[in-house]
Amino acid sequence: MRVIKIGVLGLGTVGSGVVRLLRDHQAKISSITGCQLEIKTIVVHNLTKQRNVDLAGIELTDQFEKVLHDPEIEVVVEVMGTVDTAKKYVEQLLRAGKHIITANKDLIATYGAELAELARENGCDLFYEASVAGGIPILRTIVNSFAADRIVEVKGIVNGTTNYILTQMSQQQVSFAAALKAAQNLGFAEPDPTNDVEGIDAAYKMVILTQFAFGMNISMKQLKIGGISDVKLADIQQAKELGYNIKLLGIAKLIEDQVDVSVGPVLVPKDQPLAAVQNENNAVLVTGAAVGETMFYGPGAGELPTANSVLSDIIAVTKDIVLKTTGSRFNDFQRDLKQARPADVCYSYYFSLKVKDQPGQMLKITQAMSEAQASFHLIIQSELDDQHARIVMTTHQMSEAQRNQVVAAFGALKDVEVVAAYKVLPE
Amino acid sequence: MRVIKIGVLGLGTVGSGVVRLLRDHQAKISSITGCQLEIKTIVVHNLTKQRNVDLAGIELTDQFEKVLHDPEIEVVVEVMGTVDTAKKYVEQLLRAGKHIITANKDLIATYGAELAELARENGCDLFYEASVAGGIPILRTIVNSFAADRIVEVKGIVNGTTNYILTQMSQQQVSFAAALKAAQNLGFAEPDPTNDVEGIDAAYKMVILTQFAFGMNISMKQLKIGGISDVKLADIQQAKELGYNIKLLGIAKLIEDQVDVSVGPVLVPKDQPLAAVQNENNAVLVTGAAVGETMFYGPGAGELPTANSVLSDIIAVTKDIVLKTTGSRFNDFQRDLKQARPADVCYSYYFSLKVKDQPGQMLKITQAMSEAQASFHLIIQSELDDQHARIVMTTHQMSEAQRNQVVAAFGALKDVEVVAAYKVLPE
Structure with missing residues (x-):
């Protein structure tokens, strides 16, 4: 049976989960992929720290190069959780032709596009299922x-x-x-x-x-x-x-x-x-x-749910390696889209105001709404303390531009504090 | 761009949805698969029936052989909805080397294992995402x-x-x-x-x-x-x-x-x-x-949700064709497991009984429970009509064997009718 050797960067919660799951479900994974998946080397910061996971047969090192320069290691799991070091390492690994799996959302949200391009150029897979909503695929x-x-x-x-x-x-x-x-x-x-x-x-x-x-x-x-x-x-x-x-x-x-x-x-x-x-x-x-x-x-998180998502990525990479189909993007769908303008984004809103309890306040508030051509669905006024009332409004749909205008106008009123201005989803 | 020609068996709700979606999302599908997907031929029962979907460029026929013997057609979508004819057709198509996508749950639940084997032998894909829970992948x-x-x-x-x-x-x-x-x-x-x-x-x-x-x-x-x-x-x-x-x-x-x-x-x-x-x-x-x-x-159903699942199967087949990786099972995971014995299957239950309102009824019911060594969580008795009471019980966990014994004992009681005996999921 073909053996795929894996390197891991980081042995925190997710890293430990990956070690554990891979060991526990070895047989099932082999029956599906036709390969034996083995963690060969794990890079950690602190070699002397006590680990509560069975590391038999795995080399622990604090030398990143041990993974980078090991020709046997085909797949590397990055679960360190920093951005800058992770980026540097992932780039070097991709250039060395190693497939990458990461759970690092900051890294992908910030540098995803350029890393995906680098992966493609080097014929490598770059997967990151665990980066969003941990255990949900x-x-x-x-x-x-x-x-x-x-x-x-x-x-x-x-x-x-x-x-x-x-x-x-x-x-x-x-x-x-x-x-x-x-x-x-x-x-x-x-x-x-x-x-x-x-x-x-x-x-x-x-x-x-x-x-x-x-x-x-x-x-x-x-x-x-x-x-x-x-x-x-x-x-x-x-x-x-x-x-x-x-x-x-x-x-x-x-x-x-x-x-x-x-x-x-x-x-x-x-x-x-x-x-x-x-x-x-x-x-x-x-x-x-x-x-x-x-x-x-x-x-959305947790050792084993997140590790499970990492492992589905490892299995996907393994299938690609066997079928010689590595190097295509995780997500192939690319379009040039613009951000919507505030005038085009419409929601209903929930406004909650803290208002000094004195005559004429409601008039000023309704004037602010009216000037933005925004309209109420309902208004509830209740006593907050001796001197203040709470005014809660839900509105009909308005654009974000209108919403910003209304909030600014409320904020400019004397003795009025905007406590909340939240979107309301339609029924 | 490589063109993949598709045959469709059946033009009911799902078939029409497939035609519609494939036409509407042509560009996106091409950008993802690198192929142009075209429906060439649709086999229907009734050639003269009015169809409310645009069939321009598609041949409508009542001859199944037009699809079976067409060497250009690589993929066939079966959405006829019968079992016996569907089985016969799918077998012939697989032997002719055509990849199959079906939404036919009866067919797959009944003959799935043997069809999957036949597909594998002929190097064909056999996918059926739409057969369970329509639009949910x-x-x-x-x-x-x-x-x-x-x-x-x-x-x-x-x-x-x-x-x-x-x-x-x-x-x-x-x-x-x-x-x-x-x-x-x-x-x-x-x-x-x-x-x-x-x-x-x-x-x-x-x-x-x-x-x-x-x-x-x-x-x-x-x-x-x-x-x-x-x-x-x-x-x-x-x-x-x-x-x-x-x-x-x-x-x-x-x-x-x-x-x-x-x-x-x-x-x-x-x-x-x-x-x-x-x-x-x-x-x-x-x-x-x-x-x-x-x-x-x-x-769980509906024209477009179900058609969307069919189309994700078509896209999966297309990728396999391009990568020359067809012929592996939809689900590779196979194990020999036995059915659990009634003594090992444990749930809490909700029993609802219609009981003739006379002294001693509750005693007989509690005796029946006691004989099966089953125990109550709560009992509620209420009036049903002039002559009958309703007795509702929820129980602690019991085996299915116990549950069967209790229900049989209730049923054997004079003037007691078992209206409901439902499982209760734990909190």
Whole structure:
């Protein structure tokens, strides 16, 4: 039986999972691929660290060159998790003709296009299923199963930490700060949670999903990114009364021949499948012109789910090696699309304002809406404290340009604070 | 550009969808495959029937031989929907070296193993993504993305008609008969709904899913099949009060080294993703030892969703033709597994009994449970009419052998009628 030798860069959570899964499912993998897959060498930072995974027969080294210059190693799994070093290593490995599998979303979102080109030039595969929504095989599904369709929208809960926090706020009636702390205690949030709670991690994933769904290269700078650190329990409860769950959604949407991509808190009607995705789970809803709405749900992170996605990539590379078909892009679909203009991106909105309780306030607010030619669906005013009222509005559809105008006008009013301005998905 | 010519058998809903999609997305498909895909010939029963799809450049014939003997045609799409004729045709086509794509679940569930073998012998591809859950790419996902994992359970809502009926019963508070009639008026149910409402259609799909998930060939005769025609509104409401939705589920479950496959009404806890699948939608929940729970949701039928799955198969065949890699099985995973014994299959149950209201009834019922060493979780007795009471029980886990013993004992009691005996999924 043909033996394929694998190098691994990094032995953290995902790396350990790959070692474990490959060992446990050796027989099944051999029966499918006709090959024996063996991890030969793992490059780590710290050679003396205790590892809780069986490394029998595997060489541990802190020398990257041991993998780079080993002609026996055909496939390299990059699970280090930095960007700059990872990029340098991956480039060298591709030039040396080694196939690459990575779970590094930052790397792919930032340098995916040029690395894919380098891989193609060197006849190498470059796969990264695990980089988006850990255990959900969303990228390969888009490539294989939507090839004949025209995707019109991809929206998803692609960050488990924020979904866990929002679920806990909603179910346990606690503040963002309390829910974050609970998430940190359980290991669902990092000690420095910025990347997750400010929507940055979700945005990296949306860059990759946009590339797969629309064939369009978009950079992080072009994305509109909002997080959840400002989301108030009161708004979660208010939304619930109106029939919505607030979720941190990434949305990439085709608007005629343009694409709009954003990340932020969104009101999702309770009876829609995305609204039911709880805790640390992820889900991606793909709308095809032909197929309609399909949703892919599962764990967004974790050692074994993510390692499973890495292994499906390894199996795909192995099949390509055997069939001598390596070197074609993970995603072949490329198009020149522009970003949609704010005047063309239309949603309904949920506005929540903190207002000093004095006569004439509602008039000024309705004037601001009216000047932007925006219209209400409903207005709810309630007492906030002795001196302040809370005014919540849901609106009819308006463009992003109108939305920006309204928010700016609210913000300019004396004694009015804009607490929330979230998109509302249609029923 | 290389041209791949396609023959189609049948021009009903799915056939028309294939013609339409292939025409609409010509450019995208060419950019991905590097080939031009052209439907050359369509075999129909009735040449004079009016068709509401553009057939310019396509030959319509009632002669199957026109496709069989045409050396230009490399790929044939079978969407006729019978079993015996389809089998005969597919066999002849495979022997003639033509690759086959079919949406025919009855054919594949019944003759899949021998057709796959014949395809392999002739170096042909045989794909049937559309045969299970129409627009959801579940088969190829299992093949590609669970190859390195060990699937322990596949359960799903794989029949849209019954899910529509159950959703309407639950939401509109109507009887099975009324909901069926509404479904028929909307075209969601056939004039003769037997195949759908008795669980047969779902069972065909479970045969195929079992083959993909566990590598095990099981025949329809080996399946335990229940339908929904006996499901009462009262039980749907009672289940709802207890926190469950009743769904027609197919369940294929690994129990040590054996597999249990069944189709029937099941109580699903409301906060689980399958419980939220409404109306004619389908969903398949795959549990992997490594990856955990993942769910794939989408339209289970319909012209364009099903045609989209056929087209992803056509694209897969085309890639294989170009790469000269045709002839490998759709699903390579084969194992010898046995069916689980009733003593080893354990679930909690929901029993609903109609009981003549007289002293001593509850004693006899609890005796029947006790004799089978089965135990209650809760019992609810309510008045049904002047002379009858309704007794609803949920139980702790018991084996299927115990369940059968209890149901037989209840049935043997005078003045007791077993209205429902449904599985209950754990929270």
